Amino acid sequence: MTLKNILSATALSAGLVSALAAPLAAEEKTDFKLAWSIYVGWMPWGYLEDSGIMNKWADKYGITVDIVQINDYVESINQYTAGAFDGVSATNMDTLSIPSGGGVDTTALIIGDYSNGNDAVILKGEGGLADLKGKPVNLVELSVSHYLLARGLETVGLEEADLDAVINTSDADMIAAYATSDVEAVVTWNPLVSEITGSNPDANVLFDSSMFPGEILDLMVVNTETLADNPAFGKAVAGAWYEVMGLMAAGDDGRYSFTTVKPVEYTVPSDGPVGDILRACGRHPWRPSHLHYIVKAPGYRTLVTEIFPEDDPYLDQDTVFGVRDDLVMRYHKKQASDFPHGMALSGKVTEPFLHVEFDVTLATETG
Incomplete structure (x- = not known):
């Protein structure tokens, strides 16, 4: 399957979701919900909820914002597309396919990070990308992982048709799936990548998103109409996010360190x-x-x-x-x-x- 076909198929899948549950019409309101799933760049959303920082910013604007963890990434986007949530953590390509295919106009409110190595293709044992030919690959189908696989395969002149199969596997099941004897290769994201490579000496990273930096954006996206009708919602979420980004604790010895961009005048x-x-x-x-x-x-x-x-x-x-x-x-x-x-x-x-x-x-x- 080529990159173009991946995006087209994802849009079709999202269209089926929207046919079952049409997105709710936007309107002025005071209660909002955000969904997020496990990925290293989205972990602050859980902290926002647990720490009370989100509540503090919501109170400032006279609204409520609940942040809910969904264990299945694609399911979280599907629920957003169906109108169950006002925003969701998603990559740029998944936002351009699933919600768009479901007729939901979406705005990127927060660019959390650039993947740059946090998404990876992992093979059991020695070999390279070319050695995936004829092998099954487990991944979250029609997601950013599918996109990453296609990007990797094209660097060695292969396509999805050259594989034995692409096996749809939920991100919630990926670590357990890798441990089974019939799984030969997976495509997933951190912290799952780190857990797999750290626990399995045979885990061989063949390709990751650092090889095309800046291409995968990890976002918090929201319904465009909802945001337009309720600007306080966007202000509260952005304010809470950037407060958390400014927090950092020193070690027991009082030392601290961080990386950033050198500012300009x-x-x-x-x-x-x-x-x-x-x-x-x-x-x-x-x-x-x-x-x-x-x-x-x-x-x-x-x-x-x-x-x-x-x-x-x-x-x-x-x-x-x-x-x-x-x-x-x-x-x-x-x-x-x-x-x-x-x-x-x-x-x-x-x-x-x-x-x-x-x-x-x-x-x-x-x-």
Whole structure:
């Protein structure tokens, strides 16, 4: 089956779902539901629900947002398409096929991450992609896994017709299926990939999504009409998501680390009264690039601060006077081989990167 046929067949399948249960018409309302399934990039949705952060943001806008875990990925999208949920976690290609095929206009509200290695084709034992010829492959049929398989096969001149069979297997059953003797290869996503490769010495990753970076987008999508009629819904969900993205706990030794993109300089709003003041003072609207920190610990004062790279052109002319010498840091250029272990991008960085160290000291509440 070719990529074009995969998308067409998925759309047909979704059309059957919509015939059984037509999507509900959008309207102004106050109660909303989101569905998510197990994937490494979507785990924060469960935390949003359990931590109360989603409730906090929903309360701010006078609505309720329930976040429900569905154990079967395709089933979660089918339920969204049928109108049982206002949004669902899904990849870009699955959004373009299943909901679209069911006549549901859908908007990508959150781009959670790019797969970049989190989806993989795994063979039992030695071999390469070409060795899949004549073998059965287990995957979630007509999903992003089917797409990944097709992308991999075309790199070695094969098509789905060259396989013995594609066996539809729920993501909830994938780990157990791999352990059976009749399964020879699977296509799945993390954390299932890590569990399979970590528990089975014979697991051989033949192809993964890092080989075409940026192509698979992991999203939270919502019904376009629902979002248009209820903008508070989108604001609450986006606010809750980005609050969680800003949370990170230090280790027992007080150390922390994270990867991000080096920011660039930007302008503050220069229209209205702010613009009038800047022009009257003969000042430009530019701020130097910086990373914001909000650091909290029990018994200590919360610290809100920022750090600036020493080579920024606006370092000595920040329009809001936020730069201090102790907040100016040097970004050191490192080779890809120096990238630290134990991080999400470990083993995937192929070009030089920048590294900066910044120690944080908190004052006690009584100090």
